[in-house]
Amino acid sequence: MIAHPKVDPVTGELFALSYDVVQKPYLRYFHFSPDGRKSPDVEIPLAEPTMMHDFGITENYVVIPDQQVVFKLLEMIRGGSPVVYDKNKVSWFGIMDKNAKDASGMKWIEVPDCFCFHLWNTWEEPDSDEIVVVGSCMTPADSIFNESEESLNSVLSEIRLNLKTGKSTCHPIVSEENQVNLEAGMVNKNKLGRKTQYAYLALAEPWPKVSGFAKVDLSTGEMKKYIYGKQKYGGEPLFLSRSPDAEREDDGYILVFVHDEKEWNSELQIVNAMNLKLEASVKLPSRVPYGFHGTFVSSKELENQA
Numbered sequence: 001m002i003a004h005p006k007v008d009p010v011t012g013e014l015f016a017l018s019y020d021v022v023q024k025p026y027l028r029y030f031h032f033s034p035d036g037r038k039s040p041d042v043e044i045p046l047a048e049p050t051m052m053h054d055f056g057i058t059e060n061y062v063v064i065p066d067q068q069v070v071f072k073l074l075e076m077i078r079g080g081s082p083v084v085y086d087k088n089k090v091s092w093f094g095i096m097d098k099n100a101k102d103a104s105g106m107k108w109i110e111v112p113d114c115f116c117f118h119l120w121n122t123w124e125e126p127d128s129d130e131i132v133v134v135g136s137c138m139t140p141a142d143s144i145f146n147e148s149e150e151s152l153n154s155v156l157s158e159i160r161l162n163l164k165t166g167k168s169t170c171h172p173i174v175s176e177e178n179q180v181n182l183e184a185g186m187v188n189k190n191k192l193g194r195k196t197q198y199a200y201l202a203l204a205e206p207w208p209k210v211s212g213f214a215k216v217d218l219s220t221g222e223m224k225k226y227i228y229g230k231q232k233y234g235g236e237p238l239f240l241s242r243s244p245d246a247e248r249e250d251d252g253y254i255l256v257f258v259h260d261e262k263e264w265n266s267e268l269q270i271v272n273a274m275n276l277k278l279e280a281s282v283k284l285p286s287r288v289p290y291g292f293h294g295t296f297v298s299s300k301e302l303e304n305q306a
Contacts (some may be wrong), residue, residue: 004054004118009190009244015057015098017064021049021071021082029062031098044094044103051083056122056133057193062098063122063131063161066108067091067115091115093161093168095131109161111168115139116157121187123195133159134199134218136183137170152207154181156199156216174221181205182214184236184293188252190244198250200239200273203227210290213237213256215276226254226276228269234258235290239273250274255296257288 005016012034018041019027025043027050032038044064049071056063068089076082091114096106116135123132137157159170172179185201199218202210203225212227212234228234234256241252254271268282 002052002055006055006057006192007189008057009192010059013098015062017044017052017055019049019052021073026050027052027064029064029096029103040101042096042100042103044096044106053117054119054135056119057098058122058124058131059193060098060124061095061122061131063119063133064094064096065091065116065119066094069115093131093133093159095161095163107163107166109163109166109168111159111161111170114157114159114170116159117154118183118185120156120185120199120201121192121196123193125195128160129162129164131161131163132195133161134173134187134196135159136201138183152181152204154183154204155179156182156201158218172221173216173218174223178221178223180214180223181207182216184210185213186237186239188239188241188249190241191249196249198273200237200254202234202236208290209233210235213254215250215254215273224276226271228258229260231262232258232260233290234269235288236293238294238296240296248274253279257284257292257294259287259290 002017005014007014014032017029026046027044028041030039030041050066051069068086070086071082072084073082090110090112092108092110094106094108115138117138119135121134136154138154156173157170158173161168181204182201183204187196187199199216201214203212210233215224238255250273252273254273256269258269259266266284266287270280272279
């Protein structure tokens with residue numbers, strides 16, 4: 001099961017992938033109705049098992065990245081990592097109808113020199129026949145799986161996949177002089193699969209620690225930072241909308257676990273997403289490890305479980 005299944009905020013459906021590293025088919029796609037009914041699997045043809053941590057959905061499509069980080073189990077037998085970077089492979093993204101019965105109508109578009117561990121959002125722009133993919137392009141591509149002397153760069157990027165021409169473009173969203181490592185985060189989940197203005201992402205510096213988070217305007221590249229403070233580090237920022245019907249996309253809160261390495265205490269910080277001011281802090285009885293992921297589940301969502 002892929003690490004990041006997606007819930008369509010409009011239909012309530014859940015979309016997911018599962019991959020097999022031993023035998024074909026190496027990848028399957030499926031989805032669940034809001035009442036928990038699973039669709040039949042759709043087999044996605046891949047030449048080899050690929051490390052696939054994330055994918056995207058739009059209003060009508062599923063967007064599947066097949067990138068250069070692949071599984072080679074023989075390397076593990078030799079004492080190395082089974083997850084390796086294949087420099088001869090060209091990344092490409094597959095676009096398929098969300099309700100497809102098979103993969104025959106899937107369109108693949110190459111995106112050279114791209115490895116996005118996470119895709120923050122994807123949406124359609126019908127006027128230009130493009131799918132927009134917002135993700136963090138990581139180099140070296142296998143840096144989180146293997147030791148490397150090369151320093152990590154995780155660049156927030158906009159990838160455009162043209163459905164008519166079959167071509168792609170990729171460019172950084174933040175200007176070169178303001179470039180920082182942006183990894184782990186999200187957009188307003190009520191807007192998932194639709195065009196969003198903001199992303200809330202961890203400032204992964206000094207790598208592998210997280211010294212704060214950034215609110216990035218995806219259309220202008222403007223970046224506003226919230227820093228935890230001296231010798232304070234945190235994990236993945238979570239955006240919680242004040243209301244599903246809020247007029248402003250950023251009307252809500254950022255929730256993040258922060259640990260003070262000097263005083264050795266921890267807290268849950270609740271930050272106003274509109275002005276990046278601390279609203280509240282909840283002292284924690286124990287530390288939450290930096291790498292832990294989490295989500296927020298409301299009482300209403302619990303009541304509506306299938």
